[in-house]
Amino acid sequence: MRSYLTDLFLFLVFAIPAYVMVIVFAGNVSPFSQYRNIKYVRGGNGHLHTRLQEADTLGQVDILFLGSSHAYRGFDPRIFKKAGYTSFNLGSSSQTPVQTKILFDRYIDRFNPRLIVFDVFPPAFNGDGVESFLNFLSNAPLDRHLMMAALDSRHATVWNTAIFSTWRTLIGADDGFTEPLLRGAEKDLYIPGGYVEKTVNEFKPPSSKVHFKWSPPSNQWQAFLHILAASKIKGIPVVLVRTPVTGSHQYLPEDRMKLDRLLSPLADAYLDLSDALPGDPAEFFYDGHHMNQKGVERLNAIFLDSLAARGLLPPP
Amino acid sequence: MLFNSLDFAVFLPLVFALFWAIPARRTDIRNSLLLAASYVFYGWWDTRFLVLIAFSTMLDFYLGIGIANSTDERRRRLLLWTSLVVNLGLLGFFKYFNFFLDQLNGAFSLFGMPLGSERLDIILPVGISFYTFQTLSYTIDVYRGDLKASRNPVAFAAFVSFFPQLVAGPIERASNLLPQFAAPRQFRRSAAVDGSRQILWGFFKKLVIADNCAEQVDRIFAGHETAAASTLVLGAVLFAFQIYGDFSGYSDIATGVARLFGFELMRNFAFPYFSRDIAEFWRRWHISLSTWFRDYLYVPIGGSRGSTALRVRNTFIIFLVSGFWHGANWTFLVWGALNALYFLPLLLSGRNRQNLGTVAEGRRLPTWGDLLRMTGTFAMTCIAWVFFRARDLQHAVEYVAGMVDVSLLSLPNLGNKNLPLLLGLFIGLEWAGREDQYGIQRTGMGWNRLGRWGFYALLIAMIGLFMPTEESPFIYFQF
Incomplete structure (x- = not known):
């Protein structure tokens, strides 16, 4: 028995570095897409790399936006600037509360905001966060918090990508990388302040209606509560917001009530603006749940008015 | 619990460590541990399944003893048939009830008399086909006198529910696996x-x-x-x-x-x-099921003895039953029939064992x-x-x-x-x-x-x- 356990232990000691070597080798010698469980895309959708590079250069802001693509495509710092507020948008594609917490912990003291706006998009809360982890591991600086959260994901693709990303960081393989501000196919333009503007105005109608689901895994819910609690300790008011979506993505009134009852007590305000842009979806949206620039401008005006009416806007 | 899950990655080393920590002479405690571990493993899917497997286990345990203790052939046969009817009845209900209901509805509808019976919302217990056949082989072997009845309920229950092979086989013969639960085991590197x-x-x-x-x-x-x-x-x-x-x-x-x-x-x-050839394929594919059908169905109905017509009939029976064992769908029956058709030329020309x-x-x-x-x-x-x-x-x-x-x-x-x-x-x-x-x-x-x-x-x-x-x-x- 002892010799079996000793051999098993020695094999594990041998196999772990061997595994890392195979992952590094596999990631380097062939297009990544061929290996289903390594997804390293430097400069991926949503300009996370550029956003965090900019964030590292900034200081205090008035308003900090957190959340998924609804945050970084929904709140335009130029509009808030005109209203007299500095702001930064820390949203990223498919970001779930687990990744939001990583960014929150990393940047909250740097930005020391006077108001936090947290986009609460139910699918982001329900998700496992894998897509966002892969984005972070490819484009965000690697630190202990990100690696621990990635380990906790219990997902082979996340683990392999973490190994590969660590290797590239160690050898400085992406040190000279510069992300284009205008991304080709999507026509996404990065605007300083973390915002991404869709520069074309084509509407892709959604293929089917989306039904309400609210079942966040416990780690997502705990991360969300952590952000709210830490903000409270720091004395920063938090506004939870649901950004506008087209009719196909709107929930039934009773489901919206459920969310209202659940979220309202948790923050200083909960604003459900999901039906704030009615009418022809092509006018304000480019797909079922993302606004075009016209929609963003309209939403941001409505949002500023709502905050002012509730006395939540800090003095400019 | 799935083998390919993190739950199992924790479960296996834990059970392994506990098992070998028990002194070798305490086979009873080791069997109790394996039984408990197997029920945890199986109950991970749905704890309701445990009632069914516990019932089948106890039934066959006592029927086995009853068969072994009796010298009255009619009583022995009655006990065997009880085992067959109850075990196959349970399997039939959970696996085939809705299928037969659909066929019956379809047949009556043809004559303009739809029954209007509604399908039952039945959950198929994982692995029921496997452990049913395993316990059946036990009672049949005891009835035939090929195996002594087990007097140890824990060892017998551990044999029926042994977690490595409980949900998808191999379908073990009691004569092979059951004695292993009775013998003290030493770790072999x-x-x-x-x-x-x-x-x-x-x-x-x-x-x-x-x-x-x-x-x-x-x-x-x-x-x-x-x-x-x-x-x-x-x-x-x-x-x-x-x-x-x-x-x-x-x-x-x-x-x-x-x-x-x-x-x-x-x-x-x-x-x-x-x-x-296809005969060799069937000697190499799902051997535990093929040999089960050979020993408990094919040979008792005559096997490859008798006239050509009988041999053809027996071949079709075993392949059709094998197909139907896989599921309540005509596709499995056709799959079985096709294999019988592939097999027949070899059987009839005497080249099935070349x-x-x-x-x-x-x-x-x-x-x-x-x-x-x-x-x-x-x-x-x-x-x-x-x-x-x-x-x-x-x-x-x-x-x-x-x-x-x-x-x-x-x-x-x-x-x-x-x-x-x-x-x-x-x-x-x-x-x-x-x-x-x-x-x-x-x-x-x-x-x-x-x-x-x-x-x-x-x-x-x-x-x-x-x-x-x-x-x-x-x-x-x-x-």
Whole structure:
């Protein structure tokens, strides 16, 4: 028995570095897409790399936006600037509360905001966060918090990508990388302040209606509560917001009530603006749940008015 | 609990450590631990299933004792029939009730008298077909006098529910497994090392081969109306690898896990796709089920004795019942019938036992003749597999018809470019190890430790690179 356990232990000691070597080798010698469980895309959708590079250069802001693509495509710092507020948008594609917490912990003291706006998009809360982890591991600086959260994901693709990303960081393989501000196919333009503007105005109608689901895994819910609690300790008011979506993505009134009852007590305000842009979806949206620039401008005006009416806007 | 889950990765080392921490002479405590672990393993799916397996266990335990204690043949027969009726009744209810109801409804509707009966919302308990057959073999063997009745309820319950093979076999014979629960077990390093290697190979088959094939198979079978004939052929071939990797992978893991605890399970697969005729295929595919049907059905109804008509009848019976065992669908019956049709010419010409050894034994490559025969046998099984995989008969017929078309000459839509490489490696390793118990049993045995461990680490890395990231149940769980 002892010799079996000793051999098993020695094999594990041998196999772990061997595994890392195979992952590094596999990631380097062939297009990544061929290996289903390594997804390293430097400069991926949503300009996370550029956003965090900019964030590292900034200081205090008035308003900090957190959340998924609804945050970084929904709140335009130029509009808030005109209203007299500095702001930064820390949203990223498919970001779930687990990744939001990583960014929150990393940047909250740097930005020391006077108001936090947290986009609460139910699918982001329900998700496992894998897509966002892969984005972070490819484009965000690697630190202990990100690696621990990635380990906790219990997902082979996340683990392999973490190994590969660590290797590239160690050898400085992406040190000279510069992300284009205008991304080709999507026509996404990065605007300083973390915002991404869709520069074309084509509407892709959604293929089917989306039904309400609210079942966040416990780690997502705990991360969300952590952000709210830490903000409270720091004395920063938090506004939870649901950004506008087209009719196909709107929930039934009773489901919206459920969310209202659940979220309202948790923050200083909960604003459900999901039906704030009615009418022809092509006018304000480019797909079922993302606004075009016209929609963003309209939403941001409505949002500023709502905050002012509730006395939540800090003095400019 | 699935083998390919993090839950099992915690469960197995824990049970392993507890098991061997118990002194060897305390077989009773070890059996109690295995029984408790098996019920936790099984109850992980649904605790309601435990009631059923506990009932079947207790029933057959006491019926076995009743049969053994009685000298009255009528009473013995009554007790045996009680076991058969109750066990098969439970299996029939959970697995076939709705199927027969549908057929009855359909038949009455034909005469304009629809019954209007509604299907029951029945959950099929995982592995019921496997443990039902295992307990049946026990009562039949006791009745025949081939086995002494167990007087130890814990050992018997541990035998019925032994977690490595509970939900998808191998379907163990009581005469092989039950005595192992009674004997004190010593840890054998060689068995544990070999078991660990077999577990690794099982996971490779399941997670790399079967699950990667499964994605393409699902895509091709779902879009068969628009797929080219060459793609449909590819879909059938990939399903052959999927079901083999899935099922034999499970058997390898089960056998390997059992060996970690000092148990030897019967062999379930012996490289069936290297068979030179369909009779050899059936001696190498799902051996525990084939031999079960041979011993408890085929031989009692006459087997290969008697007139030609009787032998044909018996062959059809065993293949049809085998097909129906897999599920309540006409597709499984046609799959069984097709295999019977493949088998008949060999049986009638007396050539069904001409390939008893391993192909190309002692040689590196097969002869051209063997290669041709293996390819032909594989092609026949692939056509039959279409019926096994299809959702209904219409789907299967359309699929097979679609395979005969000029688009057969076009390039198939492979979907996953890694598959040829993975399948090539898999076939190569299986071919090299075809004279052993499983593919990599002796791979690297002549190398130094670094080379051998490097090979195992490479297999683990390939699993990490190519496995699906969602837990995927084994196909045979549904049976």
